[in-house]
Amino acid sequence: MNMPVSIPTSNRSRRALPVEFGVGIVLVASILFFASQRHEFHSSENIRLLMKQSSELAVIAAGMTLVIATGGIDVSVGSVVGLSGMVLALVATRTHGNLLLASLAALATGAGCGLFNGLMIARAKLPPIIVTLATFAAARAAVQLFNNGGGISGLPPALQEAFDRTNILSLPVLFWIGLLTLATCWVILRRTKFGRELLALGGNRTASRLAGVRTERIEIMAYLICGLLAGLAAIIVTARAASAEPNAGLYFELLAITAVVLGGTTITGGQATLVGTGLGVLTINVLVSGGRLYGQEDQVARFLVGIALLLAVEVQRARKAPS
Numbered sequence: 001m002n003m004p005v006s007i008p009t010s011n012r013s014r015r016a017l018p019v020e021f022g023v024g025i026v027l028v029a030s031i032l033f034f035a036s037q038r039h040e041f042h043s044s045e046n047i048r049l050l051m052k053q054s055s056e057l058a059v060i061a062a063g064m065t066l067v068i069a070t071g072g073i074d075v076s077v078g079s080v081v082g083l084s085g086m087v088l089a090l091v092a093t094r095t096h097g098n099l100l101l102a103s104l105a106a107l108a109t110g111a112g113c114g115l116f117n118g119l120m121i122a123r124a125k126l127p128p129i130i131v132t133l134a135t136f137a138a139a140r141a142a143v144q145l146f147n148n149g150g151g152i153s154g155l156p157p158a159l160q161e162a163f164d165r166t167n168i169l170s171l172p173v174l175f176w177i178g179l180l181t182l183a184t185c186w187v188i189l190r191r192t193k194f195g196r197e198l199l200a201l202g203g204n205r206t207a208s209r210l211a212g213v214r215t216e217r218i219e220i221m222a223y224l225i226c227g228l229l230a231g232l233a234a235i236i237v238t239a240r241a242a243s244a245e246p247n248a249g250l251y252f253e254l255l256a257i258t259a260v261v262l263g264g265t266t267i268t269g270g271q272a273t274l275v276g277t278g279l280g281v282l283t284i285n286v287l288v289s290g291g292r293l294y295g296q297e298d299q300v301a302r303f304l305v306g307i308a309l310l311l312a313v314e315v316q317r318a319r320k321a322p323s
Helices: 010-014 021-037 044-069 077-094 099-122 128-149 157-163 173-191 193-203 205-210 215-241 252-262 274-293 298-320
Strands: none
Touching (some): 021 274, 044 077, 044 173, 044 193, 044 215, 044 274, 077 099, 077 128, 077 215, 077 252, 099 128, 099 157, 099 215, 157 173, 157 215, 173 193, 173 215, 173 274, 205 215, 252 274, 252 298
């Protein structure tokens, strides 16, 4: 007699939809809500502002995606943005407006911080949260030492002109910078040996090492890239403000981590999605922009971002739970 065969479908049903589906729904719902409630939300001026604001977070979140994919974390990116911005402004003012040298100095500062994090984590075997928290504190303290804790203004107008006022195909150049950064990291993650080994490292560190993956090199490179992109974000932030401020980059680590996890990248590593990260960035900035139109302070938006991070982690844990 043929017995009925029960085929488990719970895991398949859980994976029937892409991991980016949830954040995509939240993004669309948020846009529709604010657009229907506040006509200023879908004005061309607000949309352009939203694109510019999303670019700096997209750049940082792209690097954060690579780090989290290894199973690590980097809570220093906000302070590194502040420090790199100060270095950019200092070099620009001391070299009579040499923006190329100033930009290279900002990128080198970010990359140097990332390299330090990677070496301490991969070679010294220190926990990522401890290392990057130390860098967070040290970089923010260093920012306060510049100009006696004040900002640096008087930067060459060409800096703001190049990054904040230039358009390509009628869209802000900052939008294209953010999009290109996400696309480049997607190619690295999905189309290169480095990307495959990075995901393998996050999935199973011991197995990766036994398979011949140079785990230390991969981990160091992930943090170096994250730091380099924090330096790039510092250039964008400084250009938009036309000055370097000691509080630049505050809460960027919270926003970047939330965008990455909300987008579907697994907080424990081994699985990453740059498409989801991009959607997470847009979702966060839509919430912040909508909140401002309602006259709410940014602290309210950050509170909501914190709640979103907790919910995203809980959803990931539910996905992994056995049926």
